[in-house]
Amino acid sequence: MPFIPHTEDDVRRMLDTIGVQSIDELFDEIPSTLRCEALKHVPSGLTEMEMLRKLSERAEMDEGALCFLGAGAYEHHIPSVVWDIASRGEFMTAYTPYQAEASQGTLQLIYEFQSMMTALTGLDVSNASLYDGASGLAEAVLMAVRANRKSKSRKVLSLGSVNPRYRQAVENIVTNQDIELEVVDVDPNNLQTPTSVLAAYEGQDYAALLVQQPSYFGQLEDVNALTDWAHAQGMLVIAVVNPTSLALLTPPGEWGSTGADIAVGDGQPLGLPLASGGPYFGFICCKKAFVRQMPGRIIGRTVDMEGQPGFTLTLQAREQHIRRSKATSNICTNQGLAVTAATVYMSLLGGEGLRQVALASHENTQSLRALLSAIEGVEVIQNTGPVFHEFVVRTKAPVHLVIEHMESGGIMPGVDLQADYPQLGEAMLVCVTETKTENDLKLYAHKLQAVLSELENV
């Protein structure tokens, strides 16, 4: 019996002790009419060897293309140390540190994680993580609505350059509490959002402004002006940020004259594999004033009865297992193991190393952008503006065909923007990180050129 250690003798002896004849008798409180028959659609069990063969064959089906997709999930080099450490049984098979004395490893690690996230965001406090960037943004919105004492509004304003998948998830979550997300239109000729566009929203009551930096398009927004504008309007500022970029860019805590109030984002770039979208983790940091509105676990440093330092879950009075219907969120588990990996990753890279990752990605992106600009039939939108490691190109040929043909050649060239931003035309979002070599970039440009002339001739 896989994973069940009982021998026949064990079972007999245990049943005798309990005083029943059979295991089945232990289920005699279940109304017999409800008892189910054998599972019909579950196949018979396999050995580990057979299972691994089956899943290996499937995994191999998904291999083989060079990937230039980003849009919220980024391929970075993951040092071997990261998962060697995170996969240690003591991290991987422990649970939420309810017994602090028996969980100092996890607790100290999360405290260190919180410290690192505040270092990156320039804000005062961090929690122990949320599920992912999108649901994290929803929590940030709920938090801002609770926290903004100046505003009674249940509306928040989002730039159109915030990840559309994030905005969608936020809506799906917060509309249940009658909170509304209003979105600023994207100008197809200027992917940056100048504050002038926001004039239309002045004087209205919004609990918060959502700003993503770098934006979904990879562009850098003028976050200082945007932050000051929002604060002047009595809004809180929620910064949606890429943690890698924070090694290079102004941290949200320093945006404008007083800094963003809440920063949120997805931790995936910090040592987590693409892995079909998860597990990643959402991070959330805020100014000290809002700490009691924070959702999720928070770890604090304290002392034990001998005065030695130690770590423990704290501010639990915000949480569902204590406050139940009055909790700041229903969140229970966080993404502990993902955070473990990210903490190891950030320790390895350090501020300077992470900056190098950001810069190398940025430089590769600049290179590809330059290569593609030179191709007939390709328009790099806002060719000269500052981007981080993504940019938007418009193709002469229908972009879905371009993507299809590039994939036939073993390259996933970018994310089709048509559904989310029809105003951009035949556009796709291209991402380049430090993992790509010069040859990879040349190959991309070469293939794209070939595909475009092929499509021209059809």
Next chain:
Amino acid sequence: MPFIPHTEDDVRRMLDTIGVQSIDELFDEIPSTLRCEALKHVPSGLTEMEMLRKLSERAEMDEGALCFLGAGAYEHHIPSVVWDIASRGEFMTAYTPYQAEASQGTLQLIYEFQSMMTALTGLDVSNASLYDGASGLAEAVLMAVRANRKSKSRKVLSLGSVNPRYRQAVENIVTNQDIELEVVDVDPNNLQTPTSVLAAYEGQDYAALLVQQPSYFGQLEDVNALTDWAHAQGMLVIAVVNPTSLALLTPPGEWGSTGADIAVGDGQPLGLPLASGGPYFGFICCKKAFVRQMPGRIIGRTVDMEGQPGFTLTLQAREQHIRRSKATSNICTNQGLAVTAATVYMSLLGGEGLRQVALASHENTQSLRALLSAIEGVEVIQNTGPVFHEFVVRTKAPVHLVIEHMESGGIMPGVDLQADYPQLGEAMLVCVTETKTENDLKLYAHKLQAVLSELENV
């Protein structure tokens, strides 16, 4: 500086403490004429990302063929637990347990390993491992020559069905001590060795007889008769055995009326990947009487000063670091990490599970043997005799061409026996383990048939 933690400040401070101006000054005792210039043929360093990309590209070059090679290295399923545990830093980055109190993990594990190997071989004692099966056999030969008090001979007799690579390594090692290995011819029509063949060697003085079970050809020898014959001649018996097979077959300690004296073999089948031939490990077990002739590390159970059980290196008076030129061997390191993996493997499988591995491999082998027997142009040598999980086939077409063509079809069909056993003709040694499916076997048979008719038509 990869892996070097020193900052510039560190270096300055350390040099000041030492009282020198530069690191270079620390090398001033080396005659200046000897000091070398920069390395000329070593490329510049790569980051981990670049290194892994380079080595991944190389590793992928070696993939893609279904492997029916055995001949001393066997592909078995390796439970995921095995290397997850063996790769734990505490096992992987410790060293020889010189400080027993700080090495109880490694020490107890090796004690358990020794216990498992004696359980498998049916002998009294095991050491902590040798390098591999072949060099282990050389140590066994040296040991037998030292241990056999009845014989003054520096000759040992080996059956021809002992792995030729093992015999070659033994010769390369023991001839330095003027020990001679005499080999019994292999009869191309009977791959088993009946004791009748040995009549020619009766009355001569050999320190030991070398018997491999299953033999290099996968055949089962009549080890009981061979052992009794050798003992009657005053020889010690050295059994060369496959540890997987020992879950199914009579253990060496029970061969004949008094058992083999020394058992040796390669531990690779016990959870170690094929990995181009190593690291594997050699194991060696013997009767209690010979323990002081044993080469290598041995772990014993003892007690600490409070009477609690503990484990420690013992019988070190046999070893080079104590006895120097009088040691039983120059061996120093063993194959600790490989032994760690094997110990975990054997614990997972247990006696019955290992028997199932042996049996499943055996059954698959029988199936393929039957399939190939039915093919025109293929002769399974000694078609009905008992084999374990390898067998010999002779092909009508030149065997090196058969192999080449099968490989073009993505199958490595077997090991060419021509160089080592020209008397067998166009023969190859085919191995099947539990990792092969029925489809794999059908594919093999199908391709072989196709290749043979193709070669016929050339």
Next chain:
Amino acid sequence: MLIFERGKSGRRATAQAPKNRPDASTIPDSLLRKAAAPLPEVSELQVVRHFTNLSRKNFSIDTQFYPLGSCTMKYNPRGAHKAASLPGFLRRHPLASDRFSQGFLSCVYDLQEILKDVTGMAGVSLAPMAGAQGEFAGVAMIKAYHQKRGDDARQEILVPSAAHGTNPATAVMCGYKVRELPVKDDGDVDIDALRESVGPQTAGIMLTNPSTCGVFERQIKEIAQIVHDAGGLLYYDGANLNAILGKVRPGDMGFDVMHMNLHKTFATPHGGGGPGSGPVAVNERLLPFLPTPIAGREDVGGEASYCWLDKEALPDTIGALSAFMGNAGIVLRAYAYAVLLGAEGLVRVGEFATLNANYMAKLMEQAGFKLAYPGRRATHEFIVTMSPQVKSFDVNAMDFAKRLLDYGYHAPTTYFPLLVPECLLIEPTETESPDEIEGFVLAMTKILEEAQNTPELVKAAPYNLPVRRLDDVRAARELDLAYRREA
């Protein structure tokens, strides 16, 4: 010592940082960070050593018996971890086209089918990223259902007092009011109170069955009838699904919607607090509302072909709750686990979890501990109340819990459910041998003796751990939530 404190300015794991080209940045200064982010500055060895040693300060399933009630801390098969870590799965971008996704999609689809069978439901979505998000999705579907029918009066969710805190918190997240239902002394819900509570304001009820009292709710059919008659829906909190796997199905009990905790029932690693995965399953009635994405399958010329179903295919969906597809890697681990166990193995899970819990409960009773529900069968877990020990020796449940750590056992869940005073909720799971169970009971027996003879010893435990008992009050009063480098 913190990893920051091991650092030194300029130190780094150099092999890990890419080389930069001559800076090609076009980023204006105003958007650039002024000073490097103050992350740790340590060598690769320092990182390995620091975190390896940190890990050694944890209890975990791999090192200890961990009978944490309601958390199902069973063995996490390493094979499943390996399967989910295959390069093809790890490297797949979440937005990869179907062409490069058939392997992953087929796993998602197959697990959906398995979970439908296991739960007796008509549809499954694997998107929710944790039990609590599954609950959210479930209650949001209940809300969407009523809204679609124009039934706007239903503003209340019923929750028994024994429920997990996530239940009421979730109802509120979905904009509902919560009404608590009392639980009787035998652990079953008070049916009369239920009858009084339902009405046209009732959107639904959230139930865990077996309940957090460690017993099976025997009146489930009656409850379903009452709630359905009132026009409400039944939500099944799958936290305790491990207890009944293959024995009774939520769909057959009358539940309309439920979530599962894959990390519990399907043995994926708990990771020190996550990630989990909280798929939802629904009956026909709620099928249109399932959260996206869901894997669909068509047969194209005899070959199966898989694709994502999202908003276009499911216009009434409550939508996506994450940027991509939830915790895909956890889904893969759960699928691998289901493939390993198969139909016959999944049934055994419930059986042996129940056998272990009942055996352990009996041994605890024999050892002189008081069961909270002595007349009932234990399910996969059971409750002991330490009230007698508090009265006799002034040693409470937390003291026992802390002292257990000294004996090398993780403590059971303490002080939950809230309605049982001084309780320990104990869940051995099916992957533990009777030897471990007996060892635990022996330790409890010894602690009971200690409580009798040297209560102070127990009250000041633990002694053998990296720290002594921690000052939680100070932690909350003098907040220290992040390291700040000394100037």
Next chain:
Amino acid sequence: MLIFERGKSGRRATAQAPKNRPDASTIPDSLLRKAAAPLPEVSELQVVRHFTNLSRKNFSIDTQFYPLGSCTMKYNPRGAHKAASLPGFLRRHPLASDRFSQGFLSCVYDLQEILKDVTGMAGVSLAPMAGAQGEFAGVAMIKAYHQKRGDDARQEILVPSAAHGTNPATAVMCGYKVRELPVKDDGDVDIDALRESVGPQTAGIMLTNPSTCGVFERQIKEIAQIVHDAGGLLYYDGANLNAILGKVRPGDMGFDVMHMNLHKTFATPHGGGGPGSGPVAVNERLLPFLPTPIAGREDVGGEASYCWLDKEALPDTIGALSAFMGNAGIVLRAYAYAVLLGAEGLVRVGEFATLNANYMAKLMEQAGFKLAYPGRRATHEFIVTMSPQVKSFDVNAMDFAKRLLDYGYHAPTTYFPLLVPECLLIEPTETESPDEIEGFVLAMTKILEEAQNTPELVKAAPYNLPVRRLDDVRAARELDLAYRREA
């Protein structure tokens, strides 16, 4: 508790054993095992928990500073482990044809080239599986060389008294007699004694340089001259190569043959006692005798093509010393390490190993410990003698070593080399930070105080480890080398 003692008849990790078909065995009963092999009978979780907990009883580089002299316990890059664990490398059968071997062969070839450059030698074979086997191969080549010339009188190998035990043991393995050479008080070999010892009976000399005394043998050119003039060859024991990497090359010093310990100098994991890898390098004179197999390269139409060179290509080879190609996986790890470090990084190894050792030696001296060779530069390691402490407090080197364990530091090598009384041979390696070094010296300082004030405390150490000091005498007298199940 032993893994055997956790077992119960019939228990097993069932997911790991293949299913058998109806038995198709044709094996006669006389060759079959009568009863199942008495291996442990445990569940998968029990295996994981047992061995995880066992591992936690070890000191290791990943958890502790481990300055074990002569063993070069430096950081083992995880990236190299990962590279060697790539599926293509792990699955390659050792007898795979060249067609399916170009990846592996190219790594072997490239590492051979790197090692030639590093050693200043003309040829390299990576075949030997450990330092001791490398020594064997080296001395066997010396023997083959003399034999080939018909020079049968050379039956003696010279070995300094400070040498590793493997040196004399190896000479004997190769059928030689050993003559020991005295070492002077300054750590250098006694040249006069050498002059007297050489002659027509001299096959060669085995030297470690830097020597095991932790100093560089300054007269190496003279020694080479004397031995060569007498017709002998010089063997370089590469155990201490880490000290001089990129600074001075054995080939340039006049050595004819040498081995390297890849697990030391090239940072492959020591694995609790192995596997190691002990490549040999030779100058032109010994090229024909290198052990097989060796990777060769030809350029075929501009493309590199790699193949194995064995007996046919190298008719004078001393042949293979293992069944296949030695410890291939260790070779790959070493290659990955060399690729990571590159030319500039390899040079830094020797520099920083030396810096650390000299710094540590200075601190130890300042702390009141006695250096064995105070007038000399330390190399990558140095020796402290505890003779003063034995005299003053009756606390010896082993007592200090054991007490260090309580402080969380692995002990240095004790009582080696034999010629320095009560010695500790200390090797910090280049991957340790000055912080660790200072921590170690501080611990030694505290132990020194303890030795002064409470010598009994030190003499009964350790206290904080899984066991107290062990009874080695009993271990050797009452041999208990394997568990036997009670009948």
